[in-house]
Amino acid sequence: MLLIKCPFCGPRPEIEFAYGGQAHIERPKDPMSLDDEAWAEYLYIRNNTRGVHSERWRHINGCARFFNVRRDTISDEILVTYKVGEAPDAVPEKDRPTKGGAVR
Amino acid sequence: MKRFSAISVVREALRGNSAWPRQWRSPEPKPRYDVVIVGGGGHGLATAFYLADRYGVRNVAVLEKGWIGGGNTGRNTTIIRSNYLFDESARMYEHALKLWEGLSRQLNYNVMYSARGVLMLAHNIHDVQSFKRHVHANRLNGIDNEWLSPQECKEYCPPLNVGGEMRYPILGGALQRRGGTARHDAVAWGYARAADALGVDIIENCEVTGIRRAVSGGVEGLETTRGFIRAGKVGVVAAGNTSVVMNMAGVRLPLESFPLQALVSEPVKPAFPCVVMSNTIHAYISQSDKGEMVIGAGTDAYTSYSQRGALHIANHTLDAICELAPMFRRLRMLRNWGGVVDVTPDRSPIVAKTSVPGLYLNCGWGTGGFKATPGSGDLFAFTIAKDEAHPINAPFTIERFREGVMIDEAAAAAVAH
Ligand SMILES: Cc1cc2nc3c(=O)[nH]c(=O)nc-3n(C[C@H](O)[C@H](O)[C@H](O)COP(=O)(O)OP(=O)(O)OC[C@H]3O[C@@H](n4cnc5c(N)ncnc54)[C@H](O)[C@@H]3O)c2cc1C
Numbered sequence: 001m002l003l004i005k006c007p008f009c010g011p012r013p014e015i016e017f018a019y020g021g022q023a024h025i026e027r028p029k030d031p032m033s034l035d036d037e038a039w040a041e042y043l044y045i046r047n048n049t050r051g052v053h054s055e056r057w058r059h060i061n062g063c064a065r066f067f068n069v070r071r072d073t074i075s076d077e078i079l080v081t082y083k084v085g086e087a088p089d090a091v092p093e094k095d096r097p098t099k100g101g102a103v104r
Numbered sequence: 105m106k107r108f109s110a111i112s113v114v115r116e117a118l119r120g121n122s123a124w125p126r127q128w129r130s131p132e133p134k135p136r137y138d139v140v141i142v143g144g145g146g147h148g149l150a151t152a153f154y155l156a157d158r159y160g161v162r163n164v165a166v167l168e169k170g171w172i173g174g175g176n177t178g179r180n181t182t183i184i185r186s187n188y189l190f191d192e193s194a195r196m197y198e199h200a201l202k203l204w205e206g207l208s209r210q211l212n213y214n215v216m217y218s219a220r221g222v223l224m225l226a227h228n229i230h231d232v233q234s235f236k237r238h239v240h241a242n243r244l245n246g247i248d249n250e251w252l253s254p255q256e257c258k259e260y261c262p263p264l265n266v267g268g269e270m271r272y273p274i275l276g277g278a279l280q281r282r283g284g285t286a287r288h289d290a291v292a293w294g295y296a297r298a299a300d301a302l303g304v305d306i307i308e309n310c311e312v313t314g315i316r317r318a319v320s321g322g323v324e325g326l327e328t329t330r331g332f333i334r335a336g337k338v339g340v341v342a343a344g345n346t347s348v349v350m351n352m353a354g355v356r357l358p359l360e361s362f363p364l365q366a367l368v369s370e371p372v373k374p375a376f377p378c379v380v381m382s383n384t385i386h387a388y389i390s391q392s393d394k395g396e397m398v399i400g401a402g403t404d405a406y407t408s409y410s411q412r413g414a415l416h417i418a419n420h421t422l423d424a425i426c427e428l429a430p431m432f433r434r435l436r437m438l439r440n441w442g443g444v445v446d447v448t449p450d451r452s453p454i455v456a457k458t459s460v461p462g463l464y465l466n467c468g469w470g471t472g473g474f475k476a477t478p479g480s481g482d483l484f485a486f487t488i489a490k491d492e493a494h495p496i497n498a499p500f501t502i503e504r505f506r507e508g509v510m511i512d513e514a515a516a517a518a519v520a521h
Pocket residue numbers: 142143144145146147148167168169170171172173174175176177178179180181182183184310311312313341342343344345349364365366400441442443444445469470471472473474475476
């Protein structure tokens with residue numbers, strides 16, 4: 001089970017969270033202008049990254065808020081969690097998980 | 105290839121089984137093949153076998169980054185059935201089931217296909233309605249599937265807890281008697297041996313690291329850890345790693361890879377006569393010929409390539425198993441493991457040509473593709489050899505996600521299947 005650091009509540013076990021899929025997929029600004037190709041890309045096509053993956057999680061059994069996580073999909077190590085709208089690289093070193101996926 | 109027969113088995117037994125040859129060669133890759141298959145799981149090996157056996161393409165190689173059958177083929181719980189809801193799926197899985205029925209004979213290899221019946225349990229009104237709909241739809245498609253009352257479920261599978269105190273009581277079940285199990289490793293080995301005998305090169309420890317394309321855009325060959333291999337056509341059958349391989353050709357896909365787990369108990373005497381599945385409470389169980397209870401659990405919530413799932417997922421399944429069959433409460437679990445399954449949005453596979461000339465794709469079998477192995481191999485071989493889809497796999501395109509023509513078994517089953 002992952003130990004996930006909610007940016008609002010702190011480290012909590014995975015069962016408090018719901019996975020929200022690939023992060024940073026932008027909702028179409030003008031849906032009427034999209035062709036089928038663009039809709040398929042938005043709805044169905046995913047990076048499915050083997051390596052560092054940006055993804056959304058929701059602290060559904062806690063504060064219920066969405067946030068973002070960067071996780072290595074080979075080791076499942078969580079590299080950083082950050083709020084929506086925040087740049088992941090701006091998260092200070094002390095607030096990042098330690099090696100091995102544990103959270104300080 | 106030395107054929108297995110009653111006589112040859114007895115003769116070799118008397119000679120101490122010392123004279124059996126290798127079951128397949130371990131060749132160096134040739135510089136060029138007509139067709140190269142990426143991925144030495146059951147589907148890839150079956151594709152190579154049918155290419156050589158049915159479609160006359162014999163200059164074929166299968167490239168496997170590890171050892172054959174080391175992916176999901178060797179990690180799954182081997183449930184075989186064809187009672188899917190939609191016409192397209194019914195045709196697809198029934199094509200495979202028909203091949204299973206004669207497979208050991210065709211391959212001269214005992215794949216231990218055992219039609220012991222697959223019983224899918226209903227636990228709420230929605231299940232009852234949906235399963236009865238499946239039964240009727242299957243019958244219209246000429247596929248056996250019948251509705252059993254709780255008492256009939258109990259008669260078919262005595263360990264089941266019907267009528268007892270249960271959070272999700274058994275309200276009946278859909279039984280496909282021709283469904284069952286097969287020995288997963290034997291499927292990989294049997295296809296490998298038979299394909300090898302027809303001249304197919306099976307190249308293990310050979311990871312594909314790049315797909316080289318000609319100026320025209322078509323496939324030229326593959327970069328591998330054992331050098332460049334030129335290829336007339338390339339068929340990708342890489343299950344959980346499909347997105348990674350197809351990325352090498354610049355093709356993006358509607359796929360996500362999730363860990364899926366299974367576990368086995370200590371071996372016990374024959375105690376469980378059939379396969380029982382419960383989608384609603386996530387329990388999949390049968391007994392292997394060694395005596396282990398083979399149990400399938402659910403997928404983890406998140407995409408991962410780690411080939412292991414979380415403990416709470418396995419725990420959840422064991423809770424359900426203990427309610428379904430209380431006599432297993434004191435059974436000890438021996439091993440657990442995970443595979444990485446490639447899941448499409450509608451939970452149906454893709455077996456199709458791609459936008460890249462000479463590049464073919466077979467993927468998206470997700471949590472339930474073992475049962476399709478022979479059929480998938482045959483149809484994919486047809487598609488590669490003739491450069492067009494067979495009518496059975498014609499609906500299973502990549503374009504269906506753009507066109508909106510889903511084969512929505514996800515909605516039909518509501519969960520992994
Ligand atoms: C725990 C579990 C339980 C399951 N239970 C069932 C079940 O009961 N019934 C059912 O029908 N299905 C079940 N499935 C699903 C089933 O296992 C798969 O759908 C099926 O085995 C897929 O076969 P495959 O040959 O496509 O994939 P695999 O056997 O995974 O083969 C793909 C191969 O490609 C290789 N590969 C990947 N990348 C590269 C590369 N770059 N270069 C070279 N080779 C590469 C891999 O090493 C692998 O061997 C289950 C799966 C799991 C994990």
